[in-house]
Amino acid sequence: MCTESSLDFLNFNELASKKNGGKILFATDDWFAEAENLLKDNEPLWKEGIYTSFGKWMDGWETRRKRIPGHDWAIISLKHPCVIKGFCIDTAYFTGNYAPKISIQAAKLDESYDKLFPLRHGKAGTAASSDVMDQVNNLQTDEWTTIIPMSNLGAGYAETRKNYFNCPYDDAWTHLRLNIYPDGGIARIRVYGSIICANNVPDIYEKIDLISRDNGGVCVKYSNAHYGHPRNLIIRENSNSMADGWETARRLDRPPILNVDHRGILQIPGNEWAIFRLGNIGLISTIILDTTHFKGNCPDNATIKGILIPPNQQDQHLDTNEDWKSILPVTKLYPHKSHVYNLNEMNWCGPVSHIKIIINPDGGLSRLRIWGYIHP
Structure with a gap:
């Protein structure tokens, strides 16, 4: 993890937010708040005293307290192949319920790959069924390249909420797997880098x-x-x-x-x-x-x-x-x-x-x- 003042990658394009074409394909658990919130364009919000039938309303992705083996994770599809320079993992307002550790894996895949995932509903109070887990596990996303190893996060207070990570790879990626260990909440993920032109051999006669x-x-x-x-x-x-x-x-x-x-x-x-x-x-x-x-x-x-x-x-x-x-x-x-x-x-x-x-x-x-x- 690194500090904001030392980061050149924050000048680069943001690649994963909703307005920039990012999409959640899968999440193991969406009990308190759905994973789609990770990609919202606005800054995280806090609503004092607001509860849903599943628990405290939170503006981020928050899974239930895990009582089974494993850890929680989500799959993010990027709109374009991208060279990623760095990440910001924001735990804003997740103070006693933030995910203590994360890792990020990545792959470069064909556009048709998204269709291999089950239809995503993204609703609070839900979790992937055993049948859905079996289907997704067959895609072997756990074998994707680890680009950010298991790393600690800070709690969602003003001075510790933004966690920055440099990405040391120059490869182009289209999909990310965000792992949280073992459970908890994250408000936003921001992915910084540059888009690889879809046409690898540009036509010199095209304006x-x-x-x-x-x-x-x-x-x-x-x-x-x-x-x-x-x-x-x-x-x-x-x-x-x-x-x-x-x-x-x-x-x-x-x-x-x-x-x-x-x-x-x-x-x-x-x-x-x-x-x-x-x-x-x-x-x-x-x-x-x-x-x-x-x-x-x-x-x-x-x-x-x-x-x-x-x-x-x-x-x-x-x-x-x-x-x-x-x-x-x-x-x-x-x-x-x-x-x-x-x-x-x-x-x-x-x-x-x-x-x-x-x-x-x-x-x-x-x-x-x-x-x-x-x-x-």
Whole structure:
């Protein structure tokens, strides 16, 4: 287990939550609360004094106190093949009833594998029958690769609820087996990493969103994510609200009185930025900067830069690298609008492996699209 301050993987895409396509295929026991709660998009909730006919209402997965041999476990199906960089196991509000230990196993399987599991109902007060257990045991999920060995969890208090684990494997996985020892509760599981493009040999003549997380794009560094992480910018689906975008805090070095130049661009020294690694080296044809939902807090202007880094070179020093080239010059932005820029408005189109977006002075964007072609 590791501490949050030392974790680079938290910048990566979240892969298992409900909105990101994760799905519970099986759980041994759902007595107090069903395993589907593990994948909820929202933060865990506490409802004081609320009980169901099965016991205290809990916002997570909680099994009964085990009185038979074995331990409890659940199977999670990911939407895409993914390289996993790390996990957060959150035990929020499970204080005297949290699972004391976990391990995680993984496998890369065909999409049809999900159909081998019995139909999942996911209701509190239930457990897998002996017939269902026999059916699932025949799938031999206990023989999947162990990517997180048996490890201790902290209780669900504010200072101990979030348990972080680095994943040391570079393989692609599609399914996870979450083991809890021997029983108890977990509020959420968050899985961080990058999606492996479904098309392993991309068509160089097909125009794609080079930065989309579904095509392997990932955020590797950023300056500020006070209200929303920049990884939200590269979600394929359009945003639903300001909560579903990248939004920074207001910079404290803003001048007391603001001025603009002859183009209407604010003259402010500070800015915020985010760096993304593309799924494939690409040539850019269209850029879309979308401020939808950001009506009183969109940035004044934005700049896009690019760089070509060899595949074997690390991302650590990209924020100080002096080889960035201007792709889209300083451009005025407007609230609640999709801004589209084509080749004739760009300084350079690549080939590029990384994109840096700079917003001035601060604020929020809902989506960033970098349309183009795979570099041959």
